[in-house]
Amino acid sequence: MxxxxxxxxxxxxxxxxxxxxxxxxxxxxxxxxxxxxxxxxGSRGSRSFSMPPSxxxxxxxxxxxxxxxxQPSSPSYGPGMGGGFFNRPGGLLRGLAAGFIGAGLxxxxxxxxxxxxxxxxxxxxxxLLQIALLVFVARWAMSWWQRRNMGEPAYAGAxxxxxxxxxNAMGGFGSTSTPLQIQPSDxxxxxxxxxxxxxxxxxxxxxxxxRIATPEMVAFFERDxxxxxxxxxxxxxxxxxxxxxxxxxxxxxxxxxxxxxAMRFSMVDRMLxxxxxxxxxxxxxxxxxxxxxxxxxxxxxxxxLSAIQQTN
Numbered sequence: 001m002x003x004x005x006x007x008x009x010x011x012x013x014x015x016x017x018x019x020x021x022x023x024x025x026x027x028x029x030x031x032x033x034x035x036x037x038x039x040x041x042g043s044r045g046s047r048s049f050s051m052p053p054s055x056x057x058x059x060x061x062x063x064x065x066x067x068x069x070x071q072p073s074s075p076s077y078g079p080g081m082g083g084g085f086f087n088r089p090g091g092l093l094r095g096l097a098a099g100f101i102g103a104g105l106x107x108x109x110x111x112x113x114x115x116x117x118x119x120x121x122x123x124x125x126x127x128l129l130q131i132a133l134l135v136f137v138a139r140w141a142m143s144w145w146q147r148r149n150m151g152e153p154a155y156a157g158a159x160x161x162x163x164x165x166x167x168n169a170m171g172g173f174g175s176t177s178t179p180l181q182i183q184p185s186d187x188x189x190x191x192x193x194x195x196x197x198x199x200x201x202x203x204x205x206x207x208x209x210x211r212i213a214t215p216e217m218v219a220f221f222e223r224d225x226x227x228x229x230x231x232x233x234x235x236x237x238x239x240x241x242x243x244x245x246x247x248x249x250x251x252x253x254x255x256x257x258x259x260x261x262a263m264r265f266s267m268v269d270r271m272l273x274x275x276x277x278x279x280x281x282x283x284x285x286x287x288x289x290x291x292x293x294x295x296x297x298x299x300x301x302x303x304x305l306s307a308i309q310q311t312n
Contacts, residue, residue: 292309
């Protein structure tokens with residue numbers, strides 16, 4: 001079996017590269033720590049698993065939900081519960097991968113061969129399992145990286161607005177629900193909620209978030225804050241300003257109204273060390289983001305944040 005040694009060299013190289021890459025990814029993650037953490041989270045009623053129509057503000061597509069209480073294909077979580085297998089940087093997958101990689105490097109350093117720290121996989125089957133594991137981790141790492149470094153679409157055109165910074169656009173109504181007409185006062189509420197939600201997140205004000213977001217979203221926010229506290233960090237988002245927005249779709253299900261709105265906004269997004277206030281992620285300079293936010297309200301009630309989706 002002369003090909004075993006060359007294959008081992010390939011696997012060893014992959015191990016070293018991934019061992020260097022995974023800690024780097026964990027350092028980069030806080031830069032995407034604004035509310036929602038760069039994930040697509042929440043629910044859109046009966047349309048949770050269909051994509052919001054594209055708009056001038058978000059001409060690409062919205063990402064499917066990574067985190068949703070109603071999502072059958074991916075476990076979700078609330079306070080005190082673990083996230084989905086792939087859903088969180090620093091989750092179970094990276095921990096397992098780090099353990100395997102650490103054992104492999106230990107074996108290499110001390111002359112016992114690849115993964116000798118785990119007892120040694122000397123057979124061809126063991127070698128194939130090692131390769132499969134590394135490919136699995138590499139695919140996950142690439143997917144995670146691409147999800148956080150998506151180009152944010154720009155739209156330079158102008159048009160009539162139904163409220164400040166919002167274009168007058170109505171999108172794709174489905175056949176199973178009733179189209180809903182959005183009024184200027186609704187657009188004003190969406191813009192206000194964008195700023196209020198970011199401010200409450202920055203202040204870690206769970207009581208305020210509970211008043212302006214659904215229990216599902218509050219559960220995700222609470223878990224994200226707990227993760228920040230575990231790292232002795234706090235995410236401060238300031239200067240949130242809506243630059244452009246338009247309606248993707250709006251509809252009514254029974255006595256509940258839904259509106260998905262594409263928003264391009266700027267903000268200063270900083271991750272700080274709780275003890276020293278030192279900048280550990282993000283930037284002191286304003287950054288732009290394009291996201292699709294879904295709002296929900298009971299008939300006659302107030303709008304609340306129901307979902308945040310990233311855009312491709």
